[in-house]
Amino acid sequence: QAKAEGRNDYHMFRQEMHDRVERRLKIETALRQAVTRDEFVVFYQPKVDIKSGRIYGLEALIRWMRPGNEIVSPAEFIPLAEETGLIIDIGRYVIETACINRKTINDETGQDLIISINVSGRQLKEPELLKDIKDIVATSGCIPEKMELEITESMLMEDVEATVATLDEIAALGFALSIDDFGTGYSSLAYLKKFPINTLKIDRSFIMDITDDKEDARIVQTIIDMSKNLGLEVVAEGVETIEQSQMLKKAGCTKIQGYLYAKPMPLDELIPFLKNWK
Ligand code: C2E
Ligand code: MG
Ligand code: MG
Ligand code: MG
16 A cells, blocks of 8 residues: 555656646747747836935836736746846846837936846856947947946855956946845855945845834844945835835935835836826
8 A cells, every 4th residue: 555655656746747847848948939039028117216206217127928918027937047048148138128228218208317237147157248238338329327237145145256357347337236135145244345336225025024023124224324334325125105115214215116106117108107207
């Protein structure tokens, strides 16, 4: 009996593995085709300076529009894009699109905004990133001083010397650098000092409960104070309520991004949104 069950478990395990591999292959093929079939769309989420009330920047956030109007979130396909190396082509597309759209936004709204672009670990490790950025700067009429890369804190801690070298070159082109999801990684101040960073973005997980959780509130206050001491800008991500934004303002953080002000949106919604912003 036990032996028969064991065989059954094994069989089910094999079947499950098989299904999983097949599912993965299907998505991988679809993702590969998505690159050539132009199925990616770049959305933009405004960043607000609550002191002046102005929108000062936008974060570029990719979406995969699968045939049949299904929208796939980057959390689902970026890891696979990283594993397969497709992230290089996808990343180039995002940087180029953001540069071109920035000019359109400026022309149509008169607002000269900073656009930040997320870069993942694999992108940062491959030499193509620097080459692609240089090519795009040379050919797209992009203004590097208006561009920013967002890099997660945990990425900085891998292969520090190589990362510093790459980021120094990108910064020398004029790009600003922001540490995304700050507070979730394990970076030390000694390390942070090595990188040409302009901004820390406080991770949404600390903002979420900031009004009820004293410990989260203390962590956020510490990050804000630390940013100031290091001469860095600080941005809070994932702000959803007025109470959270008021608390952040009191704590000294005035740059805010979140559903409270706007969700990420495609260019054709963004332009009227920016025109109507008071
Ligand atoms: P992230 O860079 O930390 O981006 C912030 C995420 O939080 C976005 O999710 C955004 O839509 C979401 N968000 C913003 N405000 C709020 C809020 O008030 N409440 C809630 N619940 N969520 C909010 P999204 O667009 O799904 O992107 C997820 C992650 O995927 C990003 O996290 C980033 O790490 C990655 N990603 C997005 N676009 C790209 C890209 O073009 N290239 C690379 N390499 N990664 C990307
Ligand atoms: Mg980001
Ligand atoms: Mg983030
Ligand atoms: Mg985050």
